[in-house]
Amino acid sequence: MASGGVILSNSFSFYQKRIVMSSRMQEKNGGASIPHVLSVAGSDSGAGAGIQADLKACAARGVYCSTVITSVTAQNTVGVQAVHAVPEDFVAQQLKSVLSDMQVDVVKTGMLPSVGVVKVLLQSLTEFSVRALVVDPVMVSTSGDVLAGPSILSTFREELLPMANIVTPNIKEASALLGGIRLETVADMRNAAELLHALGPRVVYDTGFSLGENLLQNGNVLVKGGDLPDSLDAVDIFFNGEHFYELRSSRIKTRNTHGTGCTLASCIAAELAKGSPMLTAVRVAKRYVETALEYSKDILIGNGIQGPFDHLLRLKSGSQSFHRKDAFNPSDLFLYAVTDSGMNKKWGRSMVDAVAAAIQGGATIVQLREKDAETRDFLETAKSCLAVCRSHGVPLLINDRVDVALASDADGVHVGQSDMPASVARTLLGPEKIIGVSCKTIEQAQQAWIGGADYIGSGGVYSTNTKANNPTIGLDGLKTVCSASKLPVVAIGGINASNAGTVIEMGLPNLKGVAVVSALFDRENVLAETKKLHALLMEASSSKIQ
Numbered sequence: 001m002a003s004g005g006v007i008l009s010n011s012f013s014f015y016q017k018r019i020v021m022s023s024r025m026q027e028k029n030g031g032a033s034i035p036h037v038l039s040v041a042g043s044d045s046g047a048g049a050g051i052q053a054d055l056k057a058c059a060a061r062g063v064y065c066s067t068v069i070t071s072v073t074a075q076n077t078v079g080v081q082a083v084h085a086v087p088e089d090f091v092a093q094q095l096k097s098v099l100s101d102m103q104v105d106v107v108k109t110g111m112l113p114s115v116g117v118v119k120v121l122l123q124s125l126t127e128f129s130v131r132a133l134v135v136d137p138v139m140v141s142t143s144g145d146v147l148a149g150p151s152i153l154s155t156f157r158e159e160l161l162p163m164a165n166i167v168t169p170n171i172k173e174a175s176a177l178l179g180g181i182r183l184e185t186v187a188d189m190r191n192a193a194e195l196l197h198a199l200g201p202r203v204v205y206d207t208g209f210s211l212g213e214n215l216l217q218n219g220n221v222l223v224k225g226g227d228l229p230d231s232l233d234a235v236d237i238f239f240n241g242e243h244f245y246e247l248r249s250s251r252i253k254t255r256n257t258h259g260t261g262c263t264l265a266s267c268i269a270a271e272l273a274k275g276s277p278m279l280t281a282v283r284v285a286k287r288y289v290e291t292a293l294e295y296s297k298d299i300l301i302g303n304g305i306q307g308p309f310d311h312l313l314r315l316k317s318g319s320q321s322f323h324r325k326d327a328f329n330p331s332d333l334f335l336y337a338v339t340d341s342g343m344n345k346k347w348g349r350s351m352v353d354a355v356a357a358a359i360q361g362g363a364t365i366v367q368l369r370e371k372d373a374e375t376r377d378f379l380e381t382a383k384s385c386l387a388v389c390r391s392h393g394v395p396l397l398i399n400d401r402v403d404v405a406l407a408s409d410a411d412g413v414h415v416g417q418s419d420m421p422a423s424v425a426r427t428l429l430g431p432e433k434i435i436g437v438s439c440k441t442i443e444q445a446q447q448a449w450i451g452g453a454d455y456i457g458s459g460g461v462y463s464t465n466t467k468a469n470n471p472t473i474g475l476d477g478l479k480t481v482c483s484a485s486k487l488p489v490v491a492i493g494g495i496n497a498s499n500a501g502t503v504i505e506m507g508l509p510n511l512k513g514v515a516v517v518s519a520l521f522d523r524e525n526v527l528a529e530t531k532k533l534h535a536l537l538m539e540a541s542s543s544k545i546q
């Protein structure tokens, strides 16, 4: 960070000394500093707006969020049933606890229920330096309930707004702050943005400031048009004191807009904390709200008129977390079918038919392996095969392509040594998906375990023509890897009905099954071949060396 972050503002006094001390402490602890937003807002028991929305928005944007709760509301999708203000001295205590210990980059305010709370906040900001202040002047909930009464207006206008780097009123709030002027058109919104800018916010940063030269000068106003009557788009007006920007997105048809304002402001704060310039932060935030609303437009939470949306884009029914019965089960490796489009084409059947037949014959897991397919075709095939696999409770993995696994919501991936490392795949896919890694050596097996894989595939046990230039490790190599592996193992490479029994009967530690390609798919009758192999494996398992 540029040494300083000096803010020359009306009445702020920032202590350079503290910034230097705190970055020194971070250096001493050896940790990297993490973008950090402090949300000073009210709690919404329904978790659509307020502190809860702020936490989710920051989490979704990859920023740490601490919280100072100003008020506790009993609230749901019907409205606000009760409000319990937190005593001002306790708000002060929370502010001190967070700001005296943690390096907060950006403070974002939501519901500030009393003049006293605003004063306490401003006092804290004179004692502890932060890089930016985002003010969402929450006054009335969308349900029409008052969250901060008219007595607060003059304090907002005269004391809070002049300190803000950006203020984000909705139409009603902009009108209230400007003495009740009418706001019905985009032109009215522009006018309001200009008038609000004249009231403040006008914090000026020095040019060495880490958020970038001149980017925050003179403060900024965003008048949000979510509730603009008769508007086909969702239009917001951004004014930085020099230029107006009309930010438009499509208006999503949904009841789930509770908390959009809190979320937008938190996302702006999060992007600023990461170092984005103001206009970029606003654009990203608006795009994020639009995306989350589009994703959540049909979700149903609560019986009231305004529902919450899903900040993490994961709750929609049909997403994997709803349907997978449980976590990875190593016994699923028992009869592992790996597809080959060339073979299936040769025998005149579609991939879906081949997968369905293998499952019917007893395959316990399926891997879709498409070395030459166009991405779009691969994705379509993955989706159709997934439907078949899901209906039988059999996991579907994708060979190599983490992007296809993500896009199709398959159950996981299988990667080779020259594909994406397991640790990176794990970060992309999250904790629930299955990751398998091909390993020929003890070191590779160790690395797969460290990287967060669920199982390893070890081979080629026998020579095979499904993989060129693939040295075999033989039964001895398999034995070495199995003995050292902390993960369950599936044997692969040239395994078929004539040798599968030998592999299983060795009774190797951790060996849970065999993976086969040609033995199932380079045959006329996939169902019959799979049944035969399944029976043989059952037989071998019961007689394996203990």
Ligand SMILES: Nc1ncnc2c1ncn2[C@@H]1O[C@H](COP(=O)(O)OP(=O)(O)O)[C@@H](O)[C@H]1O
Binding pocket: 142, 169, 170, 171, 224, 225, 226, 227, 234, 235, 236, 249, 250, 251, 252, 253, 254, 257, 259, 260, 261, 262, 264, 286, 289, 290, 293
């Ligand atoms: N139906 C919608 N579709 C797309 N964007 C929306 C929709 N409703 C609100 N927004 C956007 O959400 C943000 C919050 O706006 P608004 O609802 O006006 O604020 P508040 O929640 O404070 O009342 C704005 O960027 C606005 O354009």
Ligand SMILES: Cc1ncc(COP(=O)(O)O)c(N)n1
Binding pocket: 041, 042, 043, 044, 049, 050, 051, 073, 075, 110, 111, 138, 140, 141, 142, 143, 147, 257, 258, 259, 260, 261, 262
């Ligand atoms: C605690 C709290 N803070 C803010 C809002 C405003 O959100 P919305 O305008 O979406 O009702 C709210 N309803 N509750």
Ligand SMILES: [Mg+2]
Binding pocket: 142, 226, 257, 258, 259, 260, 261
């Ligand atoms: Mg709203």
